[in-house]
Amino acid sequence: MISHAEACALIEAPAPALDELLRRAGEERDRGRGRTTTFSAKVFVPLTTLCRDDCGYCTFRRDPGEPGARTLLPEEVIALCQAGAKLGAKEALFSLGDRPEARFPEHREFLRRRGHRTTLAYLREVCEATLRESGLLPHANPGLMGERDLARLREVNVSMGLMLETVSERLLGPGMAHANAPDKVPARRLKTLELAGKLSIPFTTGILIGIGETPRERVDALYAIRDLHERYGHVQEVIVQNFRAKPRIPMRDAPEPALDDLLRTLAVARLVLGPDVNLQAPPNLSPRTFPRLLAAGLNDWGGVSPLTLDHINPEKPWPLLPELRRATEAEGFVLRERLAIYPEFARRPEFLDETLRPRVAALTGADGLVKESHEHWRRW
Ligand code: SF4
Secondary structure (H helix, E strand, O other): OOOHHHHHHHHOOOHHHHHHHHHHHHHHHHHHHOOEEEEEEEEEEEEEOEOOOEOOOOOOOEOOOOOOOOEOOHHHHHHHHHHHHHHOOOEEEEEEOOOHHHOOHHHHHHHHHOOOOOHHHHHHHHHHHHHHHOOOEEEEEOOOOOHHHHHHHHOOOOEEEOOOEOOOHHHHOOOOOOOEOHHHOHHHHHHHHHHHHHOOOOEEEEEEEOOOOOHHHHHHHHHHHHHHHHHHOOEEEEEEEEOOOOOOOOOOOOOOOOHHHHHHHHHHHHHHHOOOOOEEOOHHHOOOOHHHHHHOOOOEEEEEOOOOOOOOOOOOOOOOHHHHHHHHHHOOOEEEEEOOOOHHHHOOHHHOOOOOHHHHHHHEOOOOOEOHHHOHHHHO
16 A cells, blocks of 8 residues: 555646546556456435535525425435335445434424434434335435444444545635535544444545645545555445535536546545555446546446435436446446445454344355346346
């Protein structure tokens, strides 16, 4: 793995050096992950679109009363997950705004009527119902979490996630992407990542590029993730997500990162994080570039849904699996389905609540990936 200084030099290097950088990153990926590229068949569950933050790039959040503002009821979530299960999905990805109860009395009242004081407690109830009624395996991304919430959610999630996004405190300043987002203080996000490590929760995190950070600040964020993973060994995947402009967001006129910028960052992420880490870039955010993304060292396409939109980027449809498979195989890789918990974590009992182990074991083969008999996506 490379030093911080070398990573900064590589991410700032002139354009002609890109091909050599990609070659190095591709070799590093092959050394650790081989030629298998994975994805997860999921249902996207936007549990609540209310959020106390206002990130400059967010098209997901709503205030109460706005069109699209809503909190799903357990029966709505279960209906969605059952429909997804029929199509072969295995993962229920819960995405939601951060602590809406801290800002909106209407949401506090909704929670109170359901016997909860916090959205995280409500999330736990819904994850439990999802497991019981649909069989999908929850993976929750609910924003910042304290130790108690993480421990409670761990019992009903096979993995969890929180995008670190950035470690740049500059972005909290006036006019910047996180000026109105108290939950995007980097130290608070790092704390949640650390607590997840202490509790042995397989954890997904990553960086968001193109929101005002410098290339060096991207490297700083990758190093912060690497440091935590070296201490706790719990980071199951790292996402490099590129900002996409949308009409209704404050950053609607901000430039999107160019493809070369994304490729360079992915490749540097591979070299910083090492050969074994699972590295992902969402394919729906960079259509028609799959060979280039593979060349930059990724080994996972993330969650792809047969049923639901990407509610974070609703204008970007998921690629069809046959298209993703053709593009992956054309570059000499095998496409395989994984669960929301990666094989290397599913095999280690300390990373999974004992009540969840039989469900994971029933779906996976000796290699920890989804058994061929359960790979329903081949019919999509
Ligand atoms: S990105 Fe997340 S935290 Fe920020 S406003 Fe959107 S939902 Fe809230």
